[in-house]
Amino acid sequence: MSVKGCTAKQVQIIADSGLEPRIIKRLNKVGIANYTVFDARGEGDSGWHSGQMDGDSEVLILLLLEEGQMDSLKDVCKHYLSRGHHLTVFVSNVEMISLSCM
Amino acid sequence: MSVKGCTAKQVQIIADSGLEPRIIKRLNKVGIANYTVFDARGEGDSGWHSGQMDGDSEVLILLLLEEGQMDSLKDVCKHYLSRGHHLTVFVSNVEMISLSCM
Amino acid sequence: MSVKGCTAKQVQIIADSGLEPRIIKRLNKVGIANYTVFDARGEGDSGWHSGQMDGDSEVLILLLLEEGQMDSLKDVCKHYLSRGHHLTVFVSNVEMISLSCM
Amino acid sequence: MGIDALLIPAILFFILGVIAKFVDSDLKFPDGMSKGISIYLLMAIGLKGGAELGKADLGIAVQSIFWAIVLGFVLPIIGYWILRFRNKIDSMNAAAISAHYGSVSAGTFLTAIAFLEASKIEFETYPIIMMVMMESPAIIIGLVLAALARKRLQASGEMKTQQAPETEWGPLLKEAFTNGSVLVLLGAMFIGAVVPPENMATLYPFTKEIFMGVLCLFLLEMGIVGAQRLDAFKKGGGAYLIAFGIIMPIIGGTIGVVVAVSFLGFTAGGALLVAILSASASYIAVPPVMRYGVPEANPSYYLALSLGVTFPFNVVIGIPLFYNMAIYYQGLVA
Amino acid sequence: MGIDALLIPAILFFILGVIAKFVDSDLKFPDGMSKGISIYLLMAIGLKGGAELGKADLGIAVQSIFWAIVLGFVLPIIGYWILRFRNKIDSMNAAAISAHYGSVSAGTFLTAIAFLEASKIEFETYPIIMMVMMESPAIIIGLVLAALARKRLQASGEMKTQQAPETEWGPLLKEAFTNGSVLVLLGAMFIGAVVPPENMATLYPFTKEIFMGVLCLFLLEMGIVGAQRLDAFKKGGGAYLIAFGIIMPIIGGTIGVVVAVSFLGFTAGGALLVAILSASASYIAVPPVMRYGVPEANPSYYLALSLGVTFPFNVVIGIPLFYNMAIYYQGLVA
Amino acid sequence: MGIDALLIPAILFFILGVIAKFVDSDLKFPDGMSKGISIYLLMAIGLKGGAELGKADLGIAVQSIFWAIVLGFVLPIIGYWILRFRNKIDSMNAAAISAHYGSVSAGTFLTAIAFLEASKIEFETYPIIMMVMMESPAIIIGLVLAALARKRLQASGEMKTQQAPETEWGPLLKEAFTNGSVLVLLGAMFIGAVVPPENMATLYPFTKEIFMGVLCLFLLEMGIVGAQRLDAFKKGGGAYLIAFGIIMPIIGGTIGVVVAVSFLGFTAGGALLVAILSASASYIAVPPVMRYGVPEANPSYYLALSLGVTFPFNVVIGIPLFYNMAIYYQGLVA
Numbered sequence A, B, C: 001m002s003v004k005g006c007t008a009k010q011v012q013i014i015a016d017s018g019l020e021p022r023i024i025k026r027l028n029k030v031g032i033a034n035y036t037v038f039d040a041r042g043e044g045d046s047g048w049h050s051g052q053m054d055g056d057s058e059v060l061i062l063l064l065l066e067e068g069q070m071d072s073l074k075d076v077c078k079h080y081l082s083r084g085h086h087l088t089v090f091v092s093n094v095e096m097i098s099l100s101c102m
Numbered sequence D, E, F: 001m002g003i004d005a006l007l008i009p010a011i012l013f014f015i016l017g018v019i020a021k022f023v024d025s026d027l028k029f030p031d032g033m034s035k036g037i038s039i040y041l042l043m044a045i046g047l048k049g050g051a052e053l054g055k056a057d058l059g060i061a062v063q064s065i066f067w068a069i070v071l072g073f074v075l076p077i078i079g080y081w082i083l084r085f086r087n088k089i090d091s092m093n094a095a096a097i098s099a100h101y102g103s104v105s106a107g108t109f110l111t112a113i114a115f116l117e118a119s120k121i122e123f124e125t126y127p128i129i130m131m132v133m134m135e136s137p138a139i140i141i142g143l144v145l146a147a148l149a150r151k152r153l154q155a156s157g158e159m160k161t162q163q164a165p166e167t168e169w170g171p172l173l174k175e176a177f178t179n180g181s182v183l184v185l186l187g188a189m190f191i192g193a194v195v196p197p198e199n200m201a202t203l204y205p206f207t208k209e210i211f212m213g214v215l216c217l218f219l220l221e222m223g224i225v226g227a228q229r230l231d232a233f234k235k236g237g238g239a240y241l242i243a244f245g246i247i248m249p250i251i252g253g254t255i256g257v258v259v260a261v262s263f264l265g266f267t268a269g270g271a272l273l274v275a276i277l278s279a280s281a282s283y284i285a286v287p288p289v290m291r292y293g294v295p296e297a298n299p300s301y302y303l304a305l306s307l308g309v310t311f312p313f314n315v316v317i318g319i320p321l322f323y324n325m326a327i328y329y330q331g332l333v334a
């Protein structure tokens, strides 16, 4: 389901590319079906992802959520974070431009 | 023309990659000449873009606009949205870091 | 070092891909070790980066910084901007989602 | 023949790709790889077609082109009619889907050639010219069907006039003729026809010798991509659509066999190729045009059908089926 | 022999890549390229292995598989034991690293084959089957070692129970058997074994003739990537780890030589291949599984070790070393 | 000869790419593809050059290298002088652009070789060594010209001292010698020279046999990219620049012919290659260095000129022109 309102939470999740299908499956289960993914590389406390090989790439998953979906999102993040996985997740507010919001 | 002020509107447009040249041409016509594009894949109400094939990829177009350019932007978005095209567009405020803004 | 607090500055730097290793080295020196990079293409006052060839690609470097790191960041930006390099840099505020911030 | 067909490496690699998806393997091709291989395959087949064109009988060539255009116009109309039967599929989706079936899948066509070469069966090369000719008519018909449907919906008030995209005929028609795959095919064919054979020969190690191997790699990827597409049907009751994705190629293939044998006088090998052109559904040239020209249709449907249902059906079942059909029909009319 | 080995193009291109990184050149392969080449190499070696399998002696094949599995289980345990010696490396990192050493590096294996072919040395092809068999056991052992360590840490209170990820055995075991490289290798091997040789031959220009050239390109990239990885050691005192990355392949290679000569009766050529399987560390199949299954471990360590230390060591020193070792040991036991 | 030249597949594919852009086709290569193909082409030509080097006459080789360096230093100075004529182009842009013209375009050079091979014309292989030597001097001259111009502008007060980037000579000079294409060329040349011919032969199917085909694919892409670049001139009155992009290669090519025939004693085939080295403008090695070293210059200008004007000019007109010029000049001096 797309964002209905005229404002939304823009959530960005940076994760190892191996987590991508897993995270998306889990988001789906809590009702977050729409997403956009970008390939990325980078460095963090868990070392360097060169992006050159399959086990060494990362992705940014972008989600536009309604305020009410944030709890579900946090549950999914908690699932991974509490198991020691390296997710970098951050949120900001955006205004949507759509036919009904112009 | 680059952003002149020290704050700007960060506009992000997610669209089918086939729309990229069209949108950019139309933005150009309304005076929005600078842009940045990222390849993406994702899922929405209109199904899944795997990013694996030409007819099946999407892009995110990032625009930094002055407040005064937002109307032109909205016109371009309206053109596509009203014709049934799937654009996901969202806006937030950013501060620019440039020689004159430091 | 990862972001410690529950809010952060999201800094985005668009630059010619040739600058990527240089900027990252310099960020490292001022203590900014974590970053994420995306390949991009785009058009600006200095012309068009098609993304098709090595001398003709650009990147977006995404940094999540603590408030206190912004001065170091600005120094790095100033270094390049004052030498005539084309960096497009913009900042916004984000909330972090992490085990300690939920 | 059935089992034999499955022992062709290209088809086995396709099946390997399907299996990879079904065991939920993380096997994934890098993003640009299948796009790059597609360009290579089109270039190679175009050069081959062009080189043959030099030796071609002009009369048969013209007839082939004529029939290719006829098939390109007629097949989508049949497809549309089936999809709209008892209003099963709404008219915008029906228009977009049927355009795909009037056009062709180069990957399926190349697999059919691999099948013929592995089985040492002779075949005419006119179908390569036909392939180029069949891309555009189907796109045009699809757009026309959508435009008519739009008019009808507006007249009946089901679609608001303001909502309705006017078809931008100019740019869309241009796209039907200048899309990347048509251009590479046509261009390579032209180059293959005008360059003297001695000059051509330096290209053969690249365009001919390694061709079958590259095709295997491509089909491995297509197997993964095709199987992934099937997920689209999980969400909505796709039974009617899946049935269409199998029945339509059987109808198309049968028509192809008849045209090839009765009207063009081809051997069973050549008839298989015409059948495959008719039976296969585009997944490269047509989707972008339909996305833009018929935004009301759901891309999941046409991509899932052409990649997830019809491509595998043709590769695994259609190819041996149509070849046997061609032999049977030749016996019938002889 | 030592210097001779360095005159093999594949190895020289690897060194060129290392130099490129050390002079801080901007030489960079496009993102998908090495992923794509990897798939090609696995496909080619799988087809070759499968074709040989047809001619194989079933008895030796079964024995090879048996010993491959034994090596896959035993090597990571030895590695773990060395890493944990005097508590040098914490148990989670030790588990993750040692899993890499039980598995294999296809790139190193192919370089060894290039060495043998360039030196016109005969070799058995059973090691290709062994390569497929060695991917999964090491992964399983790595996960088991990590699970045991986790239990110990929880019992001793060093790790909070809440923090501790339960090993999701189901999905992880599945992944050990269905990861992309295992699947392409196994699938290609199956295809190589069942397809009649005449049909296979059309693939050879792609899978055999251009193979060595593609391998050179791949090793050029691996040289860059490997050398880059060494930066990871700059940050923390990696002396013990670097030593491990050299000692472990020597131990593994020695065991491989003994197994190959004494238990499998291979020639020196075949023994080199078994030695390289044992000595090399995975950098494609294992890292993703360890990232997910042992998130407590630091990926920098295992990637830096397998790509930055062990890969170069094996390519430049290990290959001629183990070959000479095999000849020496054969003399000893004869 | 003129029309004949156009019947070489590589050139036809280039024209096809240009057409694709002009009919506004959506034909697009995946992002990494031309980067990957570039590395392949440099590797192949380097190996070829290195293998020839073994058989080379040391005296001529040394002379070739000498003249390559002379050309690399002199051509950018001529270019700069023309661009600055009547102050047409500002000095920073003039410096950056002229550096491109002192350096070389491997793609154009390879097309010239394709032309010679298709026309069965003999040629010397020393120009391959010259190509490697010509990358760096031009970069240095470009940076020196920019540094001098900067000093002048500061002295005259047109540029604030604070604004003016100090040239970081160290890193920039290093880059002139270690950039990716120089390194792959030099490295492959070294490998081609030291590896015994028997070992080399296993690479030939990859580096020689499929070479022409890969070059065609590359030129198809270059046609698209080059034609796209022309858009840059739409914005500002580029008439003078476009004229420069055609006149400069004619001047360079003429000088190249004279040097090759009169000073190096080459045949017309070899002279064409030297002419093309002199006439062509870099689009891989030089742009990144100029971006960083002369940030005041507008990259649109130099990319549009070298890719959009000079590359097509050389491929379509320059190659046959300089070949005929070489024959004519040989007659003159004989």
Ligand SMILES: Nc1ncnc2c1ncn2[C@@H]1O[C@H](COP(=O)(O)O)[C@@H](O)[C@H]1O
Binding pocket: A014, A015, A041, A042, A043, A044, A045, A046, A047, A048, A049, A058, A086, A087, A088, C001, C002, C003, C034, C035, C036, C037, C062, C063, C064, C065
């Ligand atoms: N402060 C940061 N700024 C930007 N990206 C970050 C930051 N911290 C972590 N990341 C990204 O998240 C990935 C995992 O981070 P970590 O959990 O610190 O290993 C890194 O590889 C980066 O791509």
Ligand SMILES: Nc1ncnc2c1ncn2[C@@H]1O[C@H](COP(=O)(O)O)[C@@H](O)[C@H]1O
Binding pocket: A001, A002, A003, A034, A035, A036, A037, A062, A063, A064, A065, B014, B015, B041, B042, B043, B044, B045, B046, B047, B048, B049, B058, B086, B087, B088
């Ligand atoms: N809520 C969302 N969050 C992130 N991306 C979205 C969202 N909705 C749509 N998109 C992106 O926009 C594309 C088109 O969306 P739709 O119009 O819903 O088909 C999708 O393929 C996604 O990449």
Ligand SMILES: Nc1ncnc2c1ncn2[C@@H]1O[C@H](COP(=O)(O)O)[C@@H](O)[C@H]1O
Binding pocket: B001, B002, B003, B034, B035, B036, B037, B062, B063, B064, B065, C014, C015, C041, C042, C043, C044, C045, C046, C047, C048, C049, C058, C086, C087, C088
């Ligand atoms: N207003 C803008 N919106 C989005 N991207 C921009 C904007 N201005 C500059 N850029 C990006 O920054 C790069 C360099 O910009 P410039 O310094 O204007 O040449 C461009 O190629 C764009 O990718």
Ligand code: NA
Binding pocket: D075, D100, D101, D102, D103, D104, D105, D252, D276, D277, D278, D279, D280, D281, D282
């Ligand atoms: Na069809």
Ligand code: NA
Binding pocket: E075, E100, E101, E102, E103, E104, E105, E252, E276, E277, E278, E279, E280, E281, E282
């Ligand atoms: Na091993």
Ligand code: NA
Binding pocket: F075, F100, F101, F102, F103, F104, F105, F252, F276, F277, F278, F279, F280, F281, F282
């Ligand atoms: Na030049």
